[in-house]
Amino acid sequence: MYSTNFCDNICRRKIYCYFYKKLYNSELLNLNLFCISVRDKRVVVLTGAGVSAESGVKTFRGNDGLWENHSLDDVATPDAWIRDPQLVWDFYQARRNQLTQVEPNPAHLALGLLQSEIPDFTLITQNVDDLHERGGSSSVLHMHGELRTLRCEVTGETELRMTDSDLSQNFVNCNCCETPTKMRPDIVWFGEIPMFMQKIYQMVENCDIFIVIGSSGHVYPAAGLVGVASTYGAHTILVNYDLPVNADMFDEVHTGKAGELLPKLVTEWLD
Ligand code: NAD
Numbered sequence: 064m065y066s067t068n069f070c071d072n073i074c075r076r077k078i079y080c081y082f083y084k085k086l087y088n089s090e091l092l093n094l095n096l097f098c099i100s101v102r103d104k105r106v107v108v109l110t111g112a113g114v115s116a117e118s119g120v121k122t123f124r125g126n127d128g129l130w131e132n133h134s135l136d137d138v139a140t141p142d143a144w145i146r147d148p149q150l151v152w153d154f155y156q157a158r159r160n161q162l163t164q165v166e167p168n169p170a171h172l173a174l175g176l177l178q179s180e181i182p183d184f185t186l187i188t189q190n191v192d193d194l195h196e197r198g199g200s201s202s203v204l205h206m207h208g209e210l211r212t213l214r215c216e217v218t219g220e221t222e223l224r225m226t227d228s229d230l231s232q233n234f235v236n237c238n239c240c241e242t243p244t245k246m247r248p249d250i251v252w253f254g255e256i257p258m259f260m261q262k263i264y265q266m267v268e269n270c271d272i273f274i275v276i277g278s279s280g281h282v283y284p285a286a287g288l289v290g291v292a293s294t295y296g297a298h299t300i301l302v303n304y305d306l307p308v309n310a311d312m313f314d315e316v317h318t319g320k321a322g323e324l325l326p327k328l329v330t331e332w333l334d
Contacts, residue, residue, distance in 0.1 A: 100334060101272055102181060104181070106184050106185070106273075108177070108273075110186070111278025113277020114170050114171065114276050117322040118165045118194055131154070142254075155210065155248040156230060156232060165194065167198030169322040171199075171200070172198045174198065175200050179199065185270070186202070187285075191208055191209055206259055206263060210249075213247065215246055218237070222239075234246070257285070268292075274302070276303070278307065279307045279308070299313045300314065300315045301315070301317065302328065304319065304321075306318065
């Protein structure tokens, strides 16, 4: 439940932001205008590929619309899987193998700490890697699926499949069907519906603070969540290397590397 004071505060902040922008015709760049403590608030964090960039996992937008030198149409659509399953399989097996070689960075660790200090905390990620979990976060909502798991195409059941034989070039069969069938990556491809959307909208509509980290604002519905949070009165914060297309939708913007900014911001927020 919102406290009246908190709502008043949010309204004042938004009005102040509006006039500040008008007056100075300025984006709120690197200005931590609001000294807020997040400890007692309902906090929702949404992360994108940028949060894993400093771990050595390439982003998508950083490569001129290519993901690890592949066009998304070739490797990240249901049509691609039908057209050339071996190409798609090889692409995701390479991403799955990469998980065994990368480590969480200070941004993942800072978010693990933030979660441990805030009773009402939700972490939504567009990322398919497992670096949040390994950085200390739990109950992560992977809206675009996960690399660690594979999905049976017949039953839709998922299995954690990360043994050496699961990570080879060969297709992997499920354990759930009488006649084991080929599994697909447990990834939400372009044109498919992201996971947990009902819960995600519920959490975003009811949060006090909505923080987006390392996301280009190009991929919907994730990119639209800041609009939802804002409409429902949340204070919205962005931490991103550069200004994404939806930057002006945020109340507060911090530009720079997440691994450098987040440990400091989390300390401030928890003060
Ligand atoms: P994106 O690649 O479109 O955008 C990444 C954003 O992060 C950019 O705005 C970039 O400037 C910013 N960024 C880069 N390095 C950063 C850093 N060190 N600190 C802070 N910000 C940094 O990513 P998206 O918005 O998440 O959308 C891409 C889609 O591709 C998603 O659906 C995602 O599932 C998928 N993807 C996932 C991974 C992963 O799981 N790690 C990697 C690549 C792509």
